[in-house]
Amino acid sequence: MSGSQAQVQVSEPMPFEETTVATVYTLLSIQMAAADQDQHLDAIYDSVQRLGQLSLNIHDELDAQSQMLEEAEAEMDATQAAVNETNKRIKVLIDANGGSKWCAAVACLTCIVVVLFFLILAGA
DSSP: OOOSOOOOOOOOOOOOOHHHHHHHHHHHHHHHHHHHHHHHHHHHHHHHHHHHHHHHHHHHHHHHHHHHHHHHHHHHHHHHHHHHHHHHHHHHHHTTTTTHHHHHHHHHHHHHHHHHHHHHHOOO
């Protein structure tokens, strides 16, 4: 043989029994790994299903709360309109009856009555 050609060493083939046992062992290992992966995938699938259901429940709850907020907002708008209308009427009534001078007189008289009340209670 010349120096440019490489020698290939061929090992003796394994006996039939050893090859079969090694192959069966390898196949069993692959099957066990596949079964383990299937179990993990099933667990992941179940988790994804639960998360999907949970997200649907959250969506439904948010829709219900959004509806309640819209109803509360409408009620607040109606109440605010009623308060504004009442304030306008009170202002007209105050202006028609002499304005704020009467309010100041009523407030002053109320303070005097309250002070007298406490003086009477303190003396009793």
